[in-house]
Amino acid sequence: MNTPLKIARLDINQVDFNHHLDGLLAWEGVSDKAVNERVEEIISAVRARGDAAVVEYTARFDGLEVASMADLTLDRARLEQALDRITAEQRQALEVAAERVRLYHEHQRQDSWRYTEADGTVLGQQVTPLDRVGLYVPGGKASYPSSVLMNAIPAKVAGVPEVVMVVPTPRGEINELVLAAACLAGVDRVFTVGGAQAVAALAYGTDSIPGVDKIVGPGNIYVATAKRAVFGKVGIDMIAGPSEILVICDGQTDPDWIAMDLFSQAEHDEDAQSILLSPDADFLDAVEASLNKLLGSLERSDMVRISLESRGALIKVDSLEQACELSNRIAPEHLELSVADPDAMLLQIRHAGAIFMGRFTPEALGDYCAGPNHVLPTSGTARFSSPLGVYDFQKRSSVIFCSPEGASELAKTASVLARGESLTAHARSAEYRIK
Amino acid sequence: MNTPLKIARLDINQVDFNHHLDGLLAWEGVSDKAVNERVEEIISAVRARGDAAVVEYTARFDGLEVASMADLTLDRARLEQALDRITAEQRQALEVAAERVRLYHEHQRQDSWRYTEADGTVLGQQVTPLDRVGLYVPGGKASYPSSVLMNAIPAKVAGVPEVVMVVPTPRGEINELVLAAACLAGVDRVFTVGGAQAVAALAYGTDSIPGVDKIVGPGNIYVATAKRAVFGKVGIDMIAGPSEILVICDGQTDPDWIAMDLFSQAEHDEDAQSILLSPDADFLDAVEASLNKLLGSLERSDMVRISLESRGALIKVDSLEQACELSNRIAPEHLELSVADPDAMLLQIRHAGAIFMGRFTPEALGDYCAGPNHVLPTSGTARFSSPLGVYDFQKRSSVIFCSPEGASELAKTASVLARGESLTAHARSAEYRIK
Numbered sequence: 001m002n003t004p005l006k007i008a009r010l011d012i013n014q015v016d017f018n019h020h021l022d023g024l025l026a027w028e029g030v031s032d033k034a035v036n037e038r039v040e041e042i043i044s045a046v047r048a049r050g051d052a053a054v055v056e057y058t059a060r061f062d063g064l065e066v067a068s069m070a071d072l073t074l075d076r077a078r079l080e081q082a083l084d085r086i087t088a089e090q091r092q093a094l095e096v097a098a099e100r101v102r103l104y105h106e107h108q109r110q111d112s113w114r115y116t117e118a119d120g121t122v123l124g125q126q127v128t129p130l131d132r133v134g135l136y137v138p139g140g141k142a143s144y145p146s147s148v149l150m151n152a153i154p155a156k157v158a159g160v161p162e163v164v165m166v167v168p169t170p171r172g173e174i175n176e177l178v179l180a181a182a183c184l185a186g187v188d189r190v191f192t193v194g195g196a197q198a199v200a201a202l203a204y205g206t207d208s209i210p211g212v213d214k215i216v217g218p219g220n221i222y223v224a225t226a227k228r229a230v231f232g233k234v235g236i237d238m239i240a241g242p243s244e245i246l247v248i249c250d251g252q253t254d255p256d257w258i259a260m261d262l263f264s265q266a267e268h269d270e271d272a273q274s275i276l277l278s279p280d281a282d283f284l285d286a287v288e289a290s291l292n293k294l295l296g297s298l299e300r301s302d303m304v305r306i307s308l309e310s311r312g313a314l315i316k317v318d319s320l321e322q323a324c325e326l327s328n329r330i331a332p333e334h335l336e337l338s339v340a341d342p343d344a345m346l347l348q349i350r351h352a353g354a355i356f357m358g359r360f361t362p363e364a365l366g367d368y369c370a371g372p373n374h375v376l377p378t379s380g381t382a383r384f385s386s387p388l389g390v391y392d393f394q395k396r397s398s399v400i401f402c403s404p405e406g407a408s409e410l411a412k413t414a415s416v417l418a419r420g421e422s423l424t425a426h427a428r429s430a431e432y433r434i435k
Numbered sequence: 436m437n438t439p440l441k442i443a444r445l446d447i448n449q450v451d452f453n454h455h456l457d458g459l460l461a462w463e464g465v466s467d468k469a470v471n472e473r474v475e476e477i478i479s480a481v482r483a484r485g486d487a488a489v490v491e492y493t494a495r496f497d498g499l500e501v502a503s504m505a506d507l508t509l510d511r512a513r514l515e516q517a518l519d520r521i522t523a524e525q526r527q528a529l530e531v532a533a534e535r536v537r538l539y540h541e542h543q544r545q546d547s548w549r550y551t552e553a554d555g556t557v558l559g560q561q562v563t564p565l566d567r568v569g570l571y572v573p574g575g576k577a578s579y580p581s582s583v584l585m586n587a588i589p590a591k592v593a594g595v596p597e598v599v600m601v602v603p604t605p606r607g608e609i610n611e612l613v614l615a616a617a618c619l620a621g622v623d624r625v626f627t628v629g630g631a632q633a634v635a636a637l638a639y640g641t642d643s644i645p646g647v648d649k650i651v652g653p654g655n656i657y658v659a660t661a662k663r664a665v666f667g668k669v670g671i672d673m674i675a676g677p678s679e680i681l682v683i684c685d686g687q688t689d690p691d692w693i694a695m696d697l698f699s700q701a702e703h704d705e706d707a708q709s710i711l712l713s714p715d716a717d718f719l720d721a722v723e724a725s726l727n728k729l730l731g732s733l734e735r736s737d738m739v740r741i742s743l744e745s746r747g748a749l750i751k752v753d754s755l756e757q758a759c760e761l762s763n764r765i766a767p768e769h770l771e772l773s774v775a776d777p778d779a780m781l782l783q784i785r786h787a788g789a790i791f792m793g794r795f796t797p798e799a800l801g802d803y804c805a806g807p808n809h810v811l812p813t814s815g816t817a818r819f820s821s822p823l824g825v826y827d828f829q830k831r832s833s834v835i836f837c838s839p840e841g842a843s844e845l846a847k848t849a850s851v852l853a854r855g856e857s858l859t860a861h862a863r864s865a866e867y868r869i870k
Binding site for chain 2: 074
């Protein structure tokens with residue numbers, strides 16, 4: 001009864017390869033006009049009526065009839081309770097993960113710096129944390145405790161004094177693992193609201209929900225659209241596309257392992273993308289056999305099949321070097337170098353969200369507990385963006401302190417350039433400081 | 436004939452102060468529907484017809500009839516020619532500025548890092564420059580050579596191999612200072628095109644204009660709208676609002692100096708904002724007198740008057756400490772601490788794009804040649820964003836290289852967490868690596 005998996009088999013030397021590849025990679029986030037309009041409406045209502053609007057939308061969209069925002073607020077004590085409600089095994093796993101994520105991110109913290117020039121002029125940058133950050137956590141099935149750790153811990157390592165989390169609880173359904181993760185990550189306050197109304201409340205503030213400086217975390221199309229709409233009023237992280245993995249294998253890793261690594265990406269959703277590159281055609285056959293052998297044993301086999309048949313591919317390349325070139329063209333979110341000497345390949349990799357090196361580093365370890373962040377640039381945006389990190393929760397102010405001597409010299413240069421731009425008040429402001 | 440300047444005088448203790456302040460600061464970038472539609476149309480045309488569309492729009496909008504893109508392309512030799520055409524004084528000023536900007540930004544370059552755990556697992560980040568960056572430079576009067584230096588030099592310091600500049604030349608009018616600055620900043624290629632068509636060409640590439648990974652630089656509403664539209668396909672810098680300065684003075688700086696510092700901001704455009712805070716009411720009177728005395732002598736006095744009367748203010752505070760608190764609430768783009776001991780105030784400043792310290796550091800020095808970048812977060816966005824810097828032209832890839840021992844341990848934790856999220860292919864992928 002097992003229908004063979006129809007996954008694309010490509011060869012980089014086939015004449016229409018580029019055409020096929022472009023088709024595979026094509027993905028554009030569609031901004032639906034109807035969604036935009038509903039989101040704008042929700043944002044306006046929350047700006048105008050604050051808590052009352054949030055309570056109404058929560059009743060309507062989450063089926064949660066409450067009297068006021070007080071019923072949608074969880075304090076630290078409730079988060080600590082969640083830690084007691086999960087299993088000891090789960091608690092330990094969360095603690096291990098949280099601690100490793102914290103240790104890794106401490107390497108990313110940036111400090112203020114300054115230097116003094118010969119004439120006494122001081123230049124530098126003052127680095128400070130954001131005051132308050134909002135973390136969106138999806139409700140229901142997409143409510144991932146690991147995502148809470150990955151978003152909240154870098155903010156806390158940056159020194160953000162207040163991290164506010166919002167998570168919808170449709171029909172009152174609370175995910176204790178998510179609350180336990182929030183507790184371990186140091187989240188300060190939780191509101192059980194979601195959707196565009198939660199984003200609007202975080203951006204503009206209500207009587208109960210404090211306005212934040214930046215909103216991070218994944219969400220559905222309404223949440224993503226609302227984040228785009230409030231961008232500028234507050235900072236946001238990237239709007240993520242579907243998740244992707246590119247595996248480069250020299251043909252010497254157990255094909256079952258590689259098959260499961262590809263499955264682990266494909267089980268996220270139907271648009272997820274799993275691609276394998278290898279110079280070894282026999283190995284590609286072996287992995288295809290493993291995929292067919294193991295597919296039926298997966299809990300999410302239907303979704304995995306759709307994902308692999310519509311967006312997956314097994315691609316024959318001539319060499320590992322050529323695989324690196326192709327990877328740079330794709331700029332994958334996750335790149336697995338399942339080869340004997342991954343360090344030798346590393347410097348050839350210019351664009352990737354995260355690089356998983358060697359046969360013993362499947363993406364799943366990075367997703368949960370290796371330490372690096374699992375919030376990564378998707379859809380080729382690794383060409384110009386980075387994993388979520390402590391640097392996303394710090395900002396810089398330039399510092400300039402001219403000595404009278406320094407100012408006098410600089411003012412001469414500034415005066416010439418300002419007059420060249422016809423900005424004469426600039427020129428005169430500088431000239432006042434010439435001795 | 437001099438009409439007295441009607442600039443707002445406020446006292447932080449007046450009952451309606453917050454209301455007045457909110458009114459002063461209110462500014463929301465309006466995205467005009469008609470502009471959006473025209474920009475979408477231009478982007479579609481450039482995506483569909485490439486160079487031909489760019490040439491047509493350039494003829495239509497810039498009044499420049501050319502046969503092909505070849506006529507809209509300037510090579511390095513043409514940029515070097517510009518260096519010979521400007522005055523020796525201008526050339527020297529540009530060289531001094533470029534060198535100082537380069538030296539300062541070299542302090543911002545970030546390096547790859549990694550650490551090895553006891554079991555041999557390696558974690559870190561690989562830092563790499565973007566491949567190709569596009570720099571938008573406005574044409575006509577807003578064409579500023581200093582802006583070319585400030586945008587291109589950080590990219591080059593980051594190691595970006597190719598910086599492509601676009602600058603419209605309406606009716607063929609070329610700004611030699613801009614080309615000279617491009618030459619000194621190391622710009623690789625220049626196309627004399629502008630508007631949404633230039634942004635679209637940089638984002639999607641045409642036969643002549645190479646697609647880039649990030650687009651930076653200021654522009655009019657069409658350019659800003661186009662940048663917003665292509666965000667995601669490429670990276671962009673912030674969309675800037677009107678420029679602002681907040682001056683905090685202890686009352687001991689020459690009031691003429693402070694008046695000219697306020698003018699230098701107000702001469703940018705009618706929406707620019709200049710605010711002075713001082714605990715010394717007599718000093719505020721003196722500055723108001725200086726403003727009135729000097730206003731008539733300004734080349735742009737009409738614009739300055741509109742800006743100061745609509746968005747400027749002289750505000751009496753109780754203390755310098757209170758001034759810092761108010762400054763944090765405003766999160767100004769430019770903050771001038773014209774006081775005896777600015778270093779004592781610095782740690783109280785949490786949010787500001789750039790901090791100009793002491794009586795000898797007017798904003799104008801930072802705008803041109805002190806070294807720090809003049810592309811700064813506006814409209815309160817300094818709460819969550821930073822000056823343009825080398826870090827905007829570098830990106831990071833997480834690096835994870837598990838030893839077999841490390842993988843075996845991590846896999847146990849990952850397995851528990853993955854199963855807690857019902858992602859069983861993730862769990863099984865991890866479990867394969869357990870010894």
